[in-house]
Amino acid sequence: MKITVKQLQGGECSLEVSPATLISEIKREVAEKLGIPIEEQKILLLGRTLSDEQTVESYPSIKEGTKLNLVVKKPEGLFEASVKYFKSIGMNDVQAVSAGNELLKVLEEKIYKMSWDDLDRLCYDILSEESGQSRPVSHQVESEPECEDSFTL
Template sequence: MKVTVKKLQGGECTIEALPTTSILDIKRQIFLHLKVPVEEQKLLLLGRTLADDQTVQGYPIKDGTKLNLVVKKPEGLYEVALKYFKKLGMTDTESVNAANRLLKISQEKFNKLSWDDIDRLCRDCLLDESGQSQPAPENEPENDDIYSL
């Protein structure tokens, strides 16, 4: 069956699905068509959020059904750090202080990088996101910690 996915901010695609196709698999197909990372996708059918671990047959989805795609804002370093520190058992105040220290230290370290280091870091991030890897040039160290972060 064909399912149309409409991105609320504009854009749409048509996905081929079977009744046994998982919602997570649909999200992976959406990534291939619309380039929205799976973890940032929220699929809605008639205002109801679809669960990743469910299959198409678990919902009233048939040929020609339209799903709405909401793109969730990715969490920033501060929010992720705050959650991490809270998981470690820190109080709210301790977590906020630790997250603020982490941001300050990260900014200080980043400010000390050369333009070449920043270029390599950006290139590595882009390659990592695309699932590609690039061997280090012969004159560069193969140390993973060259950015000293």
């Protein structure tokens, strides 16, 4: 059957699904067609979030021509992600927030100490990694210098 996934801020795509199609598979196809990462997708039907582990047939109101709504969740910032990580390793809220703030402070200090060439290489490496490309030989460094100081909490 054919369904449509419509992004609330614009964009939509049509998908061919079967009753056995998992919602997670729909998200994968949406990621391919609309370029929205799976972890940022929230698919809704009649205001209710669809579960990744469920199939299309587990939602009887999904029929030929159904329009599902796609909400794009704001990705977590570094601070939020670090606080969540610190909590997951056993820190309480106060400790996790403190460690998150310390992490941001250390990163800021490290970035301010970098040269423009270092920043250029870092940006190039990140963009290359995201696009699945490796650094050309002319940009590769024989051996990376070891960091003299490290971040500890």
